[in-house]
Amino acid sequence: MQCFFCGADVGDSHVCYNCGADILLYKQIIYTSFVFYNQGLEKARVSDLSGAIDALKTALQYYKYNTRARNLLGLCYYQVGELVLALNEWVLSKNLQENNPDADRYLADIENTPGLLSKTNSIIKKYNQAIEYCKSGSKDLAKIQLKKVINQNGNFVKAQQLLALLYIDEKKYFDARKVLSQAASIDANNTLTIKYIHEVKAALKDKNTGRRKKKNDTVSFADGNDTVIMSEKSFRSMLDNTRASFVNILLGIIVGLLICFFLVVPTVKDNMKDGNTDTILALNEALAESNSKNEGLQSEIDELKESLSAYDDKQDVETSYDNLFAAQNYYSTGDNEAASEYIQLVTKDVLGEQGQQAYDNLYSLLSPTILQGYYDDGNSFYGEENYESAIINFKTVVDTDESYDSGAALFLLGDCYRLTDQTDLALECFNKVVELFPNNKWGRQAKVYIAADDTELDAKVVGE
Amino acid sequence: MIDFEEELKRFEPAIEVEQAEADIKARDLTDLTDLLFNMTAQNNGTK
Numbered sequence: 001m002q003c004f005f006c007g008a009d010v011g012d013s014h015v016c017y018n019c020g021a022d023i024l025l026y027k028q029i030i031y032t033s034f035v036f037y038n039q040g041l042e043k044a045r046v047s048d049l050s051g052a053i054d055a056l057k058t059a060l061q062y063y064k065y066n067t068r069a070r071n072l073l074g075l076c077y078y079q080v081g082e083l084v085l086a087l088n089e090w091v092l093s094k095n096l097q098e099n100n101p102d103a104d105r106y107l108a109d110i111e112n113t114p115g116l117l118s119k120t121n122s123i124i125k126k127y128n129q130a131i132e133y134c135k136s137g138s139k140d141l142a143k144i145q146l147k148k149v150i151n152q153n154g155n156f157v158k159a160q161q162l163l164a165l166l167y168i169d170e171k172k173y174f175d176a177r178k179v180l181s182q183a184a185s186i187d188a189n190n191t192l193t194i195k196y197i198h199e200v201k202a203a204l205k206d207k208n209t210g211r212r213k214k215k216n217d218t219v220s221f222a223d224g225n226d227t228v229i230m231s232e233k234s235f236r237s238m239l240d241n242t243r244a245s246f247v248n249i250l251l252g253i254i255v256g257l258l259i260c261f262f263l264v265v266p267t268v269k270d271n272m273k274d275g276n277t278d279t280i281l282a283l284n285e286a287l288a289e290s291n292s293k294n295e296g297l298q299s300e301i302d303e304l305k306e307s308l309s310a311y312d313d314k315q316d317v318e319t320s321y322d323n324l325f326a327a328q329n330y331y332s333t334g335d336n337e338a339a340s341e342y343i344q345l346v347t348k349d350v351l352g353e354q355g356q357q358a359y360d361n362l363y364s365l366l367s368p369t370i371l372q373g374y375y376d377d378g379n380s381f382y383g384e385e386n387y388e389s390a391i392i393n394f395k396t397v398v399d400t401d402e403s404y405d406s407g408a409a410l411f412l413l414g415d416c417y418r419l420t421d422q423t424d425l426a427l428e429c430f431n432k433v434v435e436l437f438p439n440n441k442w443g444r445q446a447k448v449y450i451a452a453d454d455t456e457l458d459a460k461v462v463g464e
Numbered sequence: 465m466i467d468f469e470e471e472l473k474r475f476e477p478a479i480e481v482e483q484a485e486a487d488i489k490a491r492d493l494t495d496l497t498d499l500l501f502n503m504t505a506q507n508n509g510t511k
Binding site: 025063087169192 | 507
């Protein structure tokens with residue numbers, strides 16, 4: 001080790017043999033400085049920032065080159081909202097020790113945060129302004145400024161303490177307690193904060209005790225327009241009487257309910273049962289009556305239906321003869337289509353023997369025209385993709401003549417079945433077509449369908 | 465009981481940013497090692 005005074009090498013000796021400087025004392029000073037630094041560090045770790053600040057200041061009074069202590073002091077100032085003091089410490093630290101990465105980092109952080117210094121300055125100015133307002137007696141203005149300061153920097157302990165002091169002065173102890181709790185959460189062991197907290201607690205305790213005492217003395221309540229004030233004892237005895245009355249009423253209600261349950265309810269139930277039985281009997285009678293009436297009405301309806309059908313037959317005889325004669329007339333004039341329409345309106349069964357013979361003769365003559373009509377209608381419906389109606393028409397044709405139009409009617413009937421997903425019926429028709437006309441176009445196409453079992457081909461393909 | 469006026473005296477204006485440099489310059493950085501140095505210098509001078 002070198003002598004702090006002359007720079008001579010002193011080794012482990014307590015005195016410098018060159019200049020006589022007290023090396024032991026020097027070592028003790030530096031050691032003490034680091035002891036205070038350790039204390040400061042411990043206190044800072046448990047949020048006792050004011051204690052840490054005191055210890056670190058002492059450490060620096062012993063040995064100003066204790067850079068760690070100075071950097072930590074800056075951090076503590078920063079934490080309690082004193083940014084300018086923090087900056088001062090870090091700048092000094094950097095000046096006293098060139099190679100100082102911690103101070104470099106802190107200063108760089110502040111420089112790299114845009115607007116931090118101007119914001120800090122504005123906060124400090126507001127705080128200073130608040131102190132001025134307090135001194136001039138404008139406490140409301142001071143409170144407004146301090147609230148702004150705390151909003152902008154929630155760690156500014158001094159501002160919180162001053163605001164708490166103002167609240168205490170106005171006897172707003174709850175507000176003061178709230179602000180002081182916030183301050184204590186930042187700097188746990190600050191003497192001033194603790195002092196104010198004690199003051200607030202004591203004041204709140206007095207307040208509560210006062211209230212209780214008042215409560216214990218008298219009781220007051222409104223009785224109509226009057227306010228009744230009585231001692232607590234009298235009030236209690238009155239309450240006891242009221243309680244007894246209340247219990248009596250409650251017992252009365254319970255007894256009433258029990259009587260109702262055991263005596264009244266069974267009677268009511270019996271009455272209801274009797275009433276229900278009567279109702280059921282009456283309903284049964286009404287039902288039987290209705291049934292007999294219904295039977296009578298049904299027989300009446302049947303009679304009426306019979307007479308109506310007789311009347312219809314009578315009417316149909318006349319119409320049928322008219323239609324038969326009209327068909328005969330049109331046939332004789334060569335209008336086979338009109339004749340075929342009229343003959344289809346004739347009911348053969350209502351005609352006499354001669355009439356039926358005439359009908360059969362004429363019908364056999366008009367049969368080709370009638371079938372042609374059904375076939376044409378079937379084709380029209382087929383073209384309109386109305387396959388259900390087409391089936392009715394083609395079926396009428398096929399029922400009369402399976403080989404109509406060289407099997408075209410039968411094939412188209414099959415095709416209509418195919419298109420309406422009635423595959424079995426479709427295949428039945430196609431097989432018949434192949435059986436009757438194996439070599440014409442309908443037969444060939446039917447073979448294609450049967451061979452491929454492809455009943456989903458397009459109708460147009462079939463036509464082609 | 466807290467005396468507001470007395471308590472208010474504890475609160476001093478905070479240092480503003482513009483005053484930081486002046487504050488640093490005004491600091492007395494003398495520590496115990498400086499005093500020891502001076503004492504040693506005085507002792508050596510008297511000898």
